[in-house]
Amino acid sequence: MIAAFCGGAEQGIIYVRGNYDLAISHLTQIIKTLNQAGLLGKNILGSGFNFNVNLEISPGAFVAGEETALIATLAGERGMPKPRPPYPTEMRKPILVNNCETLANIPAILNLGVEKYREIGSEKSPGTKIFSLAGKVRQVGYIEVPFGMSLREIIFDLGGGLRSNRPFKAAQVGGPSGGFLAASFLDTPMDYDSLEALGLSLGSGSIVVIDDESCIVALNRFNLEFMSKESCGRCIPCREGIYRLLEIIDSIVTRDNLGTENGLKRYQTLSQLEKLAQVIADTSACGLGQGAPNPVLSSLKFFREEYEAHIFSQKCPAKQCKGLLTYRIDADLCKGCSVCLERCPEGAIVGERKHSHFILADRCTRCGICLEFCSFSAIIIS
Amino acid sequence: MDTIKISINDLAVAAKKGQTILESAKENGISIPTLCHLSRLAPSGNCRICVVEVVGKKRLVPACAYPVEEGMVIYTHSERVRRARKTVVELLLANHPDDCLICIRNSDCELLKLASEFGIRERRYLGKKRSRSLDLSSVAIERDPNKCVLCGRCLRACIDRQQIGAINFAKRGFETTIDTAFSLELKDSECVFCGQCVLTCPTGALRERSALKHVWAAIHDPGKKVIALVSPAAKIDFVMGNKSSLIHVEGQITAALKRLGFDYVLDLSLANDIYRKELANELLKNKKEGSGTLISSFCPSVVKLVEQSYPELVANLSRIKSPQQIAGDLIKTEFTRTNGFNPKDLFVVAIRPCTAAKYEAARLEMGSDGLRDVDAVLTTRELLRMLQTAGVEYERLAAEDIANPFINANPFLGVLEVAGGLVSTLGVSTGEDLEKELLCAKEFREKTIKINDEVIHCLACDNLGKANKLLSDKAKLEKLDLVEIHACPSGCLGGGGLSLPGIDGIPSRIKAFLSLCAHNKQKVDLPN
Incomplete structure (x- = not known):
């Protein structure tokens, strides 16, 4: 309402994604209450200032968070970004688009005064930030902390460390288009400048914690698959490029019986991945395409050897990429109970009762069911 | 500035x-x-x-x-x-079919040109390619989504300029495509076949549905008399990029068509005159009976637009067939009778810079007794290809006179193919002020004319974006007696069947058209 007053707006819109039922019901109630109390509507508190707020339900596309795409969906069009400039604030009928987190800081600044407010947080990024902690951390959820708090404090003090009690490997900061921070960067202060110096951004403020049982390559595959589906399809680098990144990663996580003639191609995979990711970041039209290669680029920076293990040794160190795993049965440990043989959906296990069983590698789909049912830990993954 | x-x-x-x-x-x-x-x-x-x-x-x-x-x-x-x-x-290349050798646009493909400009000599990205089925449902326009680079030019033409919106982006990510609403076939969609999208397409994703096969078959059939009906706008298309005058090129086209094997080469001028005369009569009748605004019917895209989007105005559409169909009808009746042909042996090919004309010729009501008024329509692009195939270099031929049995050359030769042409020539007696009156280049052109002392309020407009604005403005429509609408910018001179990239040359086309009018000025004939 302060922003509306300053900007001279009479109409405000709160834009919520359709599947956030709780938020929608809360907001509906709040807007109703404010209207009844005369804090919204015509001539608010006798000030002569009119301001209405409507709740708009977003169709639920990732790209609809981009401001021009957001405005397009409000106009009933397809959620596709438009070229900027002109920015929405410079249009003939200017529109101010802000995150609610940004607007929520305004009362704090006014109440505390600028000087007092600047005391919170770091010098260049004053104030607080809401992070959402997720992944392998013990205490998941939302936290509001002053800018500049280190990643270590956030994960180990507030988050209570790792749930799995395994070593911390990395944190992905800023949602599916956020970059990875390796363990050596745990003391990085979480503010805009420090992250930008590392080529990363705070983005949505999400922090996904990863331990050594998570494969960076597999995680990137997951991110890219999401981004590739969410791309609006308007610009070429994002629409075609992210899909090719995904294909390259797919080629990394599957074992190929390449002859020697393809050895060079395998050698070039990483540089191709890196170059393509750079061009996508450099040329895409909106934040989705510009940000999508971030996880690839930052993980290539910090975890290059993990990619190399996949490509050259055809091994997944975290034992997550199914395409590169081999399941076998330890003949000494196997008691020949046949539980695995009966459960195997592919008929890939052969053997006689009371004698050690064997896995037919070419039939095995690495689904992991045998591992789950073996009581003697005889299934070995390598 | x-x-x-x-x-x-x-x-x-x-x-x-x-x-x-x-x-x-x-x-x-x-x-x-x-x-x-x-x-x-x-x-x-x-x-x-x-x-x-x-x-x-x-x-x-x-x-x-x-x-x-x-x-x-x-x-x-x-x-x-x-x-x-x-x-x-x-x-883009990684997701594009490798069929340049047999692609209709391989001589003027913009993607091919870019690939060559950037010196791409290897395929660095190999992977999945989009695979969608072709839409060959319509008789006017074909869509090949696999060749689409999703540049969005067609839909900006369709949505922003023409305000039809038959196509738009659909789906997301790698699956993004350009499609009709509910993925309907083009023939069932809102498309009015104006072909403006085809003119904008940088690749072979949008193209006219070719009638060449049928035309060649008719030419090779000894029992068939094949008649070419050339529209003036098509002739003007041939003049572009050609140093000779239009009159000379006109004769060369006649010669070229004869060499291709057409038995008769006629043009649309008489049919144009009949249309204008009939329209004037209908207008006067309308005025007398007070039956409201008359909407011109010579543009098949406009007719389809009114039928599908403004059903309440269908009664206002002129009942006269378009000049193309009038000419076809005349050939199958009068021309056959005077020459003693069997109408079944005639094959009429209209040559026009238009894709919608293909749709019009195929409409059910455009024929009788199992005979089509017009059997096939060729765009000027197709005629150019036909000449290439047959090795006919029309620019080097000696001009031949058009052997028109309905000879009727006049300054208004192709006036129905230029936006504003109908309104401009209904009331005037000479071609003198045509230059001033022509074209509703800016917005709508309004004019008040007199026919038989009746005051007629006319308005001409080109492009369907403007037409949509006009047709939904009922208050404005009521004040008018006659509305002349062309689907394409500047009328057929900017038609969707022009040689590519023809649309950028509209001003010079208009000039060529006016010079033709000036040439024929001495043989003035009045429709009213």
Whole structure:
């Protein structure tokens, strides 16, 4: 309402994604209450200032968070970004688009005064930030902390460390288009400048914690698959490029019986991945395409050897990429109970009762069911 | 206009405020490659081929959509830029069918041109290709979504200019495509077959449905008399890029068509005159009976638009067939009778810069007793291909007179194919003021004319965007007696069947048209 007053707006819109039922019901109630109390509507508190707020339900596309795409969906069009400039604030009928987190800081600044407010947080990024902690951390959820708090404090003090009690490997900061921070960067202060110096951004403020049982390559595959589906399809680098990144990663996580003639191609995979990711970041039209290669680029920076293990040794160190795993049965440990043989959906296990069983590698789909049912830990993954 | 100083490739240049980087680079002799950009459409920044480096900007910016700013330092061909452009084109090629050898656009494909400009000589990205089925449902326009590069030019023509919106983006991510609403076949969609999208398509994704096969078959059939009906706008299309005068080229086209094997070469001028005369009569009758605004019916796209979007106005459509169909009908009746032919042995081919004419000729009511008025329609693009196939170099032929049994050359020869032409010639007696009256270039052109002392309020408009605005404005419509609507910009001179990229030459087409009028001025004939 302060922003509306300053900007001279009479109409405000709160834009919520359709599947956030709780938020929608809360907001509906709040807007109703404010209207009844005369804090919204015509001539608010006798000030002569009119301001209405409507709740708009977003169709639920990732790209609809981009401001021009957001405005397009409000106009009933397809959620596709438009070229900027002109920015929405410079249009003939200017529109101010802000995150609610940004607007929520305004009362704090006014109440505390600028000087007092600047005391919170770091010098260049004053104030607080809401992070959402997720992944392998013990205490998941939302936290509001002053800018500049280190990643270590956030994960180990507030988050209570790792749930799995395994070593911390990395944190992905800023949602599916956020970059990875390796363990050596745990003391990085979480503010805009420090992250930008590392080529990363705070983005949505999400922090996904990863331990050594998570494969960076597999995680990137997951991110890219999401981004590739969410791309609006308007610009070429994002629409075609992210899909090719995904294909390259797919080629990394599957074992190929390449002859020697393809050895060079395998050698070039990483540089191709890196170059393509750079061009996508450099040329895409909106934040989705510009940000999508971030996880690839930052993980290539910090975890290059993990990619190399996949490509050259055809091994997944975290034992997550199914395409590169081999399941076998330890003949000494196997008691020949046949539980695995009966459960195997592919008929890939052969053997006689009371004698050690064997896995037919070419039939095995690495689904992991045998591992789950073996009581003697005889299934070995390598 | 305010001038600002910018630097392009270390060259200090003056640019106009509000210009895009692309425009000011062009003014200074620097050509930036583009794909999704077309000067007559609003910039979209879709393809990212025109990206340039601007000092101080973190990322590359699209030159076609980015305005110049004071003190901007721009590099249009730096290594970073060239690499980015090349990668973008390579990404397009990775998802494009490898059938250039047999593609209809292999001589003028913009993607092929870019690939060659950027020196792409290997395939760095190999992977899945989009695979969608072709839409061959309509008799006018074919769609091949596999060749589509999703530049969005067609839909800007369809939505922004024509305000039809038959096609738009559908689906997301790698699956993104351009489709009709509910993925209907084009023949069942809102498409009015104006073909403006075909004119904008940089690849072979949108093309006319070719009638060449049937025409060749008829020519080779000894029992068939094949008759070419050439529209004046098609002749003007041939004159473009040709140094000879229109009159000379007209004769050369006649000669060329004869060599192709057409038995008779006729033109549409008499049918045009009949249309105007009949329309004047209908107008007077309408006026007398007070049956409201009369909407011209010579443009099949307009007829379809009114039928599907303004059913309440169908009664206002003129009941007269379009000149193409009138001519076809006359040939199958009068011409056959006077020459003693069996109408079944005649094959009438209309040659027009139009895709909708194909749709019109195929409409159920456009024929009787199992006979079609017009058997096939060729766009000028198809005729050019036909000449190529047959090895006929029309530019080197001696001109032949058009052997028109309905000879009726007059200054209004092709006037129905130019926006404003009908309104301009209904009331005037000579071609003198045609130049002044023609074309509703800007918005609508209104005119009050007199026929038999009846005062008639007329309005002419081109392009369906304007037509939609007019047809939904019922208050305005009520005040008018006659509305002349052309689907394409400037009428058939900007038609969807022009040789590519014909639409940029509209002003010179108009000039050619007027010179033709001037030539024929001495043989004035009046329809009223």
